[in-house]
Amino acid sequence: MQSKEQLINDFSTLISFVQSLAALDEKRWLTPIQEGKWTTRDIIAHIMLWDKYFLEEAIIKIVDQHPVTVKHLDFDQFNKNAVIYAKGKSKQEICDMAIYYRAKIVSHLKYLSDEEFFKEHIVGDGNKFSAYSYIEDFIDHDTHHINQVKKFLATS
Numbered sequence: 649m650q651s652k653e654q655l656i657n658d659f660s661t662l663i664s665f666v667q668s669l670a671a672l673d674e675k676r677w678l679t680p681i682q683e684g685k686w687t688t689r690d691i692i693a694h695i696m697l698w699d700k701y702f703l704e705e706a707i708i709k710i711v712d713q714h715p716v717t718v719k720h721l722d723f724d725q726f727n728k729n730a731v732i733y734a735k736g737k738s739k740q741e742i743c744d745m746a747i748y749y750r751a752k753i754v755s756h757l758k759y760l761s762d763e764e765f766f767k768e769h770i771v772g773d774g775n776k777f778s779a780y781s782y783i784e785d786f787i788d789h790d791t792h793h794i795n796q797v798k799k800f801l802a803t804s
Contacts, residue, residue, distance in 0.1 A: 693734035
């Protein structure tokens with residue numbers, strides 16, 4: 649099991665990755681990474697909106713010692729909405745918001761005691777949620793998407 653500090657450090661690497669996209673030209677920002685796949689814009693907006701959701705419905709609630717309201721959502725619909733959202737936003741807006749929400753989560757996580765970080769909360773739909781398991785899952789999620797984008801950018 650990784651330490652809280654190592655997990656938070658790994659989770660924060662998305663920030664520097666998104667910062668590195670600032671110099672990306674619009675054509676590559678808006679080109680699907682593969683036939684029938686999302687664009688880099690869509691991927692970053694997707695991650696950003698999940699961060700916003702978990703920040704508001706879980707992380708802030710844990711910090712404030714309120715009931716965690718995160719619940720299982722229709723992932724496909726959430727992701728479709730992220731793509732629609734992205735169409736109306738500039739690269740700068742999406743990147744700025746992605747950095748903002750990830751940095752907010754990281755700062756809140758650092759504030760949590762180890763006990764609070766690892767504590768399992770029973771949420772409204774009866775499932776368990778902990779900051780630890782969320783971060784662990786989303787590091788893998790981030791890595792998957794970062795590798796997709798890096799592979800695309802290396803070959804385009």
